[in-house]
Amino acid sequence: MQTVTDTDDFMFDLNGYLILRGAVGAELLGQLNAAFDRFPDLEKGDWWGEVQRLDGGGPAGVELQSIVEAGPPFEALIDHPAWIDRVARYCGEQDTYVEGLFIDECFASIRRSGGFFPLHSGGQDGVVRNQFRFVNGQFRCAQVNILLALTDIGPGDGATRVLPGSHKSNLAHPIFARAFDDRREEEDETVEGAVEVHLKAGDALLFVDAIAHGAARRIHPGERRVLIYRYGPSWGATRHGFRYSDALLQRVTPRQRKILQPIPPRRPPAPALG
Ligand SMILES: O=C(O)CCC(=O)C(=O)O
Secondary structure, three states, X not given: OOOOOHHHHHHHHHHOEEEEOOOOOHHHHHHHHHHHHOOOOOOOOOEEOOEEEOOOOHHHOEEEXXXXXXXXXXXXXXXXXXXXXXXXXXXXXXXXXXXXEEEEEEEEEEEEOOOXXXXXXXXXXXXXXXXXXXXXXEEOOOOEEEEEEOOOEOXXXXXXXXXXXXXXXXXXXXXXXXXXXXXXXXOOOOOOOOEEEOEOOOOEEEXXXXXXXXXXXXXXXXXEEEEEEEEEEOOOOOOOOOOOOHHHHHHOOHHHHHHHOOOOOOOOOOOOXX
């Protein structure tokens, strides 16, 4: 269990992100990588059980959505001790009548040479779903992401780029003058003010989705493997309409179930048969 320190809070408020070094240990890391090795070869849109290949578009690479359905190593991440207290503190509506978390999107991302993700987001639009807020001594963010590296991600490996402090920006970064879809074709190689976050396998990047972020182009051969779990308040809905399966909801711990289904459906009793 990693405790949340005053320094964490200060840096998260200031920059909009934290780097959690050694978040996941060697055993779980090995299980996750072994699971990636066994992923079937899916075409875009194909389903594999409850998991669907739904790529983020353009050069982002392969994305397998609702990856929490892919087995126990992915379930272990739902409430992983390295980050669960932090995400609860930053976006879990703590000390309110709707306290609790919900995972509104979770996916595996595999990015090969040439892949990148254009910069997007930033505080300037005040988008409610991903907003950064601090009110009356409490963090009230609406979406906080965990990006877990399963491979080392250094220079040339397609590192995530963040623009520190941009979760509070009033003005759009000038790069946004070019439309996102145009930048999907060809992103600027450098983005003034942005920093690449270099991670070792097992490190996690925690960031509020309001921060301007994306990923630099991967130029090395091989692949970059990450998992992204997006957390938000208990009353959220999944981004793409996935519903966690009954089998998964039955299998996980009560605490994990509460993060996947904070509000169980309320239905009238089934009519008597006959
Ligand atoms: O792939 C990355 O490193 C960044 C992903 C990203 O920008 C996103 O999922 O919104």
